[in-house]
Amino acid sequence: MTEVEITADGPSKGEFRDVMGRFASGVTVITTTLDGEDLGAAASAVSSLSDEPPSLLICLNVTSTTAQAIVKTGTFAVNVLAEDSAPIAQRFASKAPDKFQTIAVERGQTGVPLIAGCIAHFECVVDETVRGGTHLVFLARVVRVSSKPGNPLAYFRGSFGRMETAPDAAALHAVRDYVVGAVTDEAQPLDAEAIAAELDIEVGRAYQSLVALTTEGLVRRTGATFQVEPVPDQVIFDYYAAKLAIEIGAAAQTVGAVGPDQLAELRTLLEATLEFSVDGQFSDPEGWIRANSAFHEYLVGLAGSVILTETYKGLRLPAMEQRSIRESTRATAALHDDHRAIVEGYEKGDVELVLRTLTAHAKRPQETRAEAAATASAAVS
Ligand SMILES: Cc1cc2nc3c(=O)[nH]c(=O)nc-3n(C[C@H](O)[C@H](O)[C@H](O)COP(=O)(O)O)c2cc1C
Structure with missing residues (x-):
């Protein structure tokens, strides 16, 4: 081993602690039981030691x-x-002296107390004890483990905090779709384990995704319970803004350049959207969502780019609309007029008409919501 000459004075105790405090950690409680008495100490000096045999150390x-x-x-x-x-x-x-009062515990295999509500437990048997300065280092074999979903308590520079890992993008996408498309009871709690099983992803990833969706306003969190929020208007408008950007790009490239068969198919799909509403309300929201998305997807598909079409489908508009369109939702005649004008624009090769109509069409949800809010406040006053 190379000899290192230490010339400068080492850090003071205060300096060392200050700098060491920048190493963020989780927080554990080390528990044991001696002669029927439970004892425990908060500890962050815990480290994995070896996985063969599974062992860890604490200081x-x-x-x-x-x-x-x-x-x-x-x-x-x-x-x-x-x-x-x-x-x-x-x-x-x-x-x-009474640290365990009011703390719910279960007993481990060796009789040690396991604190309820923790995200993980390791039950350990000491192999070796080493003295290091002011501390004892216990090197121990892990004889039993358990875990549950949840985020850890974090400790950084003397303060407690949260440690949230970035959710896996694919899992977040899948959970967002699930949450937005979940037309079920909004009062029903969202269970990370059930979602993970349904979407075939890890429970931890489902949990992280739910945490991330709280910041998007799609999920509400009370303690450890998650509940779906009504899709916020801003999220709905954001979806339609993305939809419009893609459709405008596709239309700018294709109006005047599509063949008669494609125009005929576009008209057929348009006609299929002219049902599903009676007296200004959606009579069959699901039917409308299906026919409407078939019409719009075909329009985007005319650009002939698989990537563009997949990106458009990736917005999962039907799932969002299932949550936001109800039988009580206003179905204005403008929706049908827009569809007719779009197809006329394609038939005449009038790109201006198509772009103008698509832009107005994407604003309809905003208009109907503003109208509904005005009607509701008029009814109250
Ligand atoms: C976040 C945090 C982490 C701690 N980590 C350790 C540690 O790793 N080792 C240690 O000896 N004390 C640690 N402590 C201090 C002990 O918890 C404290 O000295 C406790 O009073 C010991 O209790 P006991 O004498 O009943 O065992 C930590 C305290 C906090 C708040």
Whole structure:
């Protein structure tokens, strides 16, 4: 090994702690039980050691009563705290004699207390104890583990916080579709495990995606419970803005350049959209959504780009509309007039007419919502 000459003075205790505090960690409670008494200490000095055999290490100050008990029992559990558990961390960072009062626990295989609500538990048997400065390092074999979905409590520069990993893009996409297209009871909690099973993704990814969707306003979170929010108007308008951008691009390239067979098909699809509404309301929202999306997708498909068509389908407009269009939703005559004008524009090769109509058409949801809000407030006053 190369000899290193240490010339400068090392950091002071304060400097070391300050700089070390920039290494973000999770927070655990190390628990053990000695002669029928449960003991526990908050600890962040926990590290994986080896996976063959599964083992980890923890570092506890020699003055810790929990450490002194572990020396005698040779067993402990690492309880990985969930993000809402800062009060538990604070309690176990104290020297209070009754730390377990009000804390729900189960018993592990070796009798150690396992704190309820944690995202992970490791039950350990000490293999070796090493003294390092002020601390005892317990190297231990892991004899049993358990985990559940959830985010960890984080610790950084002396403060507790949240640690949220970026959700996998594909999982987020799938969960967003599920949430937006979930026409079921909005009061029903969204269960990460059930969603994961349905979408064939990992539970953790489903959970992370639900967390991410709360910031999009699609999901509401109360403690550990997620519920679907009505699709916010802004999200709906955002979808239609993206839809319009694609359709305008496709129309600018194709009006005046499509053959008679394609024009005939476009007219057939237009006619199929002229049903599904009675007296200004959607009589069959699902039928309308299907026919309308077939018409619009065909229009985009005329550009002949598979990538553009897939991008358009990737917006999953039908799923969003299933949540936002109800039988009570206003179905204005303008929707049908727009479709007719779009097809006329294609038939005449009038690109201006098509672009103008597509733009007006994309604003219809905004108009009908504004109208509905005005009617509702008139009814109240
Ligand atoms: C976030 C956090 C992390 C901590 N990590 C450790 C640690 O890794 N090792 C340690 O000895 N003490 C750690 N402590 C301090 C102990 O929890 C504290 O000294 C506790 O009072 C020990 O309790 P006991 O004497 O009942 O065992 C930590 C405290 C906090 C708040």
